[in-house]
Amino acid sequence: MLPRKDLFELPEGVIYLDGNSLGPLPKGAQERAMRTISQEWGGELIRAWNSADWMSLPQKVGDRIAGLIGAAPGSVATGDTLSIKVYQALAAALKMRPGRKVILSDKGNFPTDLYMAQGLIKTLDAGYELRTPAPEDVADAITDEVAVVMLTQVDYRSGRLHDMQAITEKAHAAGAVMIWDLAHSAGALPVDLAGSNAEFAVGCTYKYLNGGPGAPAFIYARPDIVEDVEPALAGWLGHAAPFAMDPAYSPAMSTERLRVGTPPVVQLSLLDAALDVWDGVSLSDIRAASIDLCETFIAEVEARCPMVTLASPRDAQQRGSQVSFAFDPGYPVVQALIDHGVIGDFRAPNIMRFGFTPLYIDQADVIRAAEILETIMTEGLWKDPKYHQVSKVT
Ligand SMILES: Cc1ncc(COP(=O)(O)O)c(C=O)c1O
Ligand SMILES: Nc1c(O)cccc1C(=O)C[C@H](N)C(=O)O
Secondary structure: OOOOHHHEEOOOOOEEOOOOOOOOEEHHHHHHHHHHHHHHHHHHHHHHHHHOOHHHHHHHHHHHHHHHOOOOOOOEEEOOOHHHHHHHHHHHHHHOOOOOOEEEOOOOOOHHHHHHHHHHHHHHOOOOEEEOOOHHHHHHHOOOOEEEEEEEOEOOOOOEEOOHHHHHHHHHHOOOEEEEEOOOOOOOOOOOHHHHOOOEEEEOOOOOOOOOOOOOOEEEEOOOOHHHOOOOOOOHHHEOOHHHOOOOOOEOOOHHHHOOOOOOHHHHHHHHHHHHHHOOOOHHHHHHHHHHHHHHHHHHHHHHOOOOEEOOOOOHHHEOOEEEEEOOOHHHHHHHHHHOOEEOEEEOOOEEEEEOOOOOOOHHHHHHHHHHHHHHHHOOHHHOHHHHOOOOOO
8 A cells, every 4th residue: 555656746756755854745735735826815815714614624633643653533723833842831831730830841852942932931920940860861760840741752963763652641631732843743753642641732744744844833622621721822712702702701611612713725625635635544554664764774775885874763663754864074964965866964063864764765766765875975075065065954
């Protein structure tokens, strides 16, 4: 059943190992976006909110994402950016634990998650503290001072996987609220969000869900607590009756209260079409194929390139759907790889990062990518000065 390369627009001659940063364009998505623009917006104008049912699109897409992360229909809202959703989840979670002053994350978390916590702490000015131990020390750092544990399940740099079930249980045993960032999990591996019992989860849709650059983010609130969730950003589309235009805010009685303003309709319809590639796909099959691809890549690269060091967990069960290698200087090596048709990316200070997406990457791609890396390393092609010019986006 896998891979399903024919469902994607992939440029000829490119091995794309960066779907963990920006997924490729699914074939139906372009047509759907064009239809939304020309027929719905162009032809229907404002009537399209009803005639094309734009108003239901955020919830419809939320339900499709819910199906991919082990959440119940109605428990996932879409819109805004992941940074905003992190802020909302954290602000709501802190309100649920008055008297506790510690936010626990880890020092490997993606910068925006940490910045959101730092910014919120400053805004609240109520003595909150952000603690960021090493990822492997998080479980031991969960104490009864902790209000919220906020972690990204798969570390964006190393691919290290937190044990969602065990950490959530530990957080709850200590009386803390749990927030998971699923940016590098949704569409990458099976997630049992409802089974984990976490209160909140957030994520983006432009990586493994292939929603395109700037695609809307998502937020989950556990159904049994949602009516107690206090929205920090009380936007009109999170109101129980937006078109009542009531000057007083009254939140929707569902995760919809975590919506803020007007949904990005073109991106949402594109994402809706992009999610079609998951029809009939089992995430357990994806996980098994992803592990095979990662294992092959590690074995091939280690056999061919002794100068690089594995910077991801060696145990596949402790790793998401990416493999990182450390090398100094990694940046020009990645630029040379891109120039030779293998797209991965570089993360400072010295990480060469490769994402494995079984929907459109197969074993032959992985072996070819390792061969090209070997040529670049053994022939020193990366030393060419043109690969040392630093771009804005790495
Ligand atoms: C774990 C994680 N959180 C947040 C973000 C970014 O959030 P935003 O979509 O708001 O840029 C990323 C990637 O950019 C990420 O990997
Ligand atoms: N969101 C991105 C962007 O707007 C530009 C370049 C990269 C990104 C990313 O998503 C980076 C990604 N979260 C990472 O894991 O590094």
